[in-house]
Amino acid sequence: MNKPSSTAMAVERLRNLIFKGELPPGSDHLETELAAQLGLSRTPVREALLVLESQGLVDVRPRKGVRIRPISPKDMAEIYDVLTELESLAARRAAEAGHDAEALAPLARSIDNMDRALASEDREAWASADDQFHMELVRLGQNARIASIVQMMADQVRRARQVTLYMRDPPLQSNDDHRRVLDAIASGAPDKAAQLHRAHRDAAKATLIALLETHQLKQL
Amino acid sequence: MNKPSSTAMAVERLRNLIFKGELPPGSDHLETELAAQLGLSRTPVREALLVLESQGLVDVRPRKGVRIRPISPKDMAEIYDVLTELESLAARRAAEAGHDAEALAPLARSIDNMDRALASEDREAWASADDQFHMELVRLGQNARIASIVQMMADQVRRARQVTLYMRDPPLQSNDDHRRVLDAIASGAPDKAAQLHRAHRDAAKATLIALLETHQLKQL
DNA sequence: GTATGCGTTAATGTATACATTAAGCAGGAA
DNA sequence: TTCCTGCTTAATGTATACATTAACGCATAC
Numbered sequence: 001m002n003k004p005s006s007t008a009m010a011v012e013r014l015r016n017l018i019f020k021g022e023l024p025p026g027s028d029h030l031e032t033e034l035a036a037q038l039g040l041s042r043t044p045v046r047e048a049l050l051v052l053e054s055q056g057l058v059d060v061r062p063r064k065g066v067r068i069r070p071i072s073p074k075d076m077a078e079i080y081d082v083l084t085e086l087e088s089l090a091a092r093r094a095a096e097a098g099h100d101a102e103a104l105a106p107l108a109r110s111i112d113n114m115d116r117a118l119a120s121e122d123r124e125a126w127a128s129a130d131d132q133f134h135m136e137l138v139r140l141g142q143n144a145r146i147a148s149i150v151q152m153m154a155d156q157v158r159r160a161r162q163v164t165l166y167m168r169d170p171p172l173q174s175n176d177d178h179r180r181v182l183d184a185i186a187s188g189a190p191d192k193a194a195q196l197h198r199a200h201r202d203a204a205k206a207t208l209i210a211l212l213e214t215h216q217l218k219q220l
Numbered sequence: 221m222n223k224p225s226s227t228a229m230a231v232e233r234l235r236n237l238i239f240k241g242e243l244p245p246g247s248d249h250l251e252t253e254l255a256a257q258l259g260l261s262r263t264p265v266r267e268a269l270l271v272l273e274s275q276g277l278v279d280v281r282p283r284k285g286v287r288i289r290p291i292s293p294k295d296m297a298e299i300y301d302v303l304t305e306l307e308s309l310a311a312r313r314a315a316e317a318g319h320d321a322e323a324l325a326p327l328a329r330s331i332d333n334m335d336r337a338l339a340s341e342d343r344e345a346w347a348s349a350d351d352q353f354h355m356e357l358v359r360l361g362q363n364a365r366i367a368s369i370v371q372m373m374a375d376q377v378r379r380a381r382q383v384t385l386y387m388r389d390p391p392l393q394s395n396d397d398h399r400r401v402l403d404a405i406a407s408g409a410p411d412k413a414a415q416l417h418r419a420h421r422d423a424a425k426a427t428l429i430a431l432l433e434t435h436q437l438k439q440l
Numbered sequence: 441g442t443a444t445g446c447g448t449t450a451a452t453g454t455a456t457a458c459a460t461t462a463a464g465c466a467g468g469a470a
Numbered sequence: 471t472t473c474c475t476g477c478t479t480a481a482t483g484t485a486t487a488c489a490t491t492a493a494c495g496c497a498t499a500c
Binding site: 046047050082085 | 271274298299302305306308
């Protein structure tokens with residue numbers, strides 16, 4: 001049990017504040033205030049902000065405070081493009097790797113979780129299981145760099161999903177997609193896995209962008 | 221003309237030291253020593269190291285010094301996979317964007333530069349022009365996130381290329397590839413551009429990995 | 441001889457003091 | 471008024487002092 005450093009804690013706490021919307025997108029904050037809020041000195045907070053900046057969550061703008069980076073529809077499109085490419089490759093590699101049922105169990109479990117969440121209309125649970133699915137998928141793809149980039153991009157759109165979660169119909173189609181991707185991976189069909197996942201992601205992108213336009217959400 | 225901060229300078233100087241091999245892969249360095257070497261206090265150096273860590277160039281290992289991250293053949297394969305996917309998408313988007321000849325001029329120029337470098341057998345110049353080509357390509361792809369990821373990954377393999385630059389035959393084939401990608405982009409053929417570039421990258425990956433195996437280079 | 445545990449110490453983690461800088465305002469000239 | 475100029479000051483950038491911690495060696499017990 002390693003004691004986490006103040007910097008690491010600051011990163012975690014600031015991330016949570018951002019995701020919970022307590023530090024809203026577009027808002028500015030002084031290092032000093034954030035430090036006071038977290039009960040730390042500026043040093044670890046500064047270091048945390050540097051990390052968060054490298055993860056694309058904030059912009060450090062000297063003398064104007066750190067800005068919680070807002071996500072525009074264009075950003076969203078960029079991010080989905082990256083996710084589509086890299087996750088599809090991960091699906092391909094996962095299929096090539098010949099994972100057995102045991103290795104695929106977590107992925108299957110995440111799909112079950114989504115089913116359950118849909119049945120009980122628990123959208124938070126669904127979102128969390130969806131995260132789990134995508135995380136597992138890239139883990140199975142066995143490329144650490146892809147996994148970490150995907151994680152970063154997913155973080156960046158997390159707020160946006162939170163907002164849209166209750167705006168759209170329950171994503172019933174989505175889980176069929178997931179299951180088919182899993183089948184393709186289990187049966188060792190790389191091309192099919194990649195292609196199915198790509199289609200899944202493209203559909204998700206289109207849905208989300210349409211939602212944002214409908215609701216005139218210019219930034220989140 | 222903005223005065224760069226010490227942290228920014230430290231990032232730059234450390235990057236250069238790493239690329240030039242003065243901080244060799246796998247070597248460990250104390251914050252204090254690096255600070256002394258750069259004539260700075262620990263603070264900006266620490267911040268610089270945090271940035272470099274987020275870019276995958278070093279590992280900060282408490283009490284053991286920062287390690288200049290070595291790249292293994294497996295790392296190389298991971299990185300090339302990411303580059304292949306993202307640059308191919310960039311090529312596709314560039315073709316879709318309908319850039320005119322003027323917009324494509326820098327890309328064309330980089331190809332000319334490679335030709336010239338090949339003719340005069342100047343491999344450093346070739347490498348630099350090759351960088352320019354890939355940088356321009358992702359710029360034309362109009363996805364800032366792809367551009368920055370590609371930049372990061374390219375940095376990570378820079379040392380390796382430096383080593384292999386003189387080990388292999390002059391990359392004559394390579395420039396035909398580049399020209400065909402440019403043509404596909406210029407003529408607005410997204411699928412073709414993406415596919416050509418993908419093939420180009422796959423070939424490069426295979427060549428490089430083979431080289432590393434032949435020479436038993438386990439890490440760079 | 442080996443293993444265990446404690447003390448030393450060197451390195452990092454954190455706080456704070458200090459330097460620098462640019463944003464904004466006040467005051468005066470055009 | 472409007473535009474410049476220089477001052478003020480608040481915020482960040484940097485250095486340094488101080489606290490904490492984990493690695494290592496040495497002593498001691500078995």
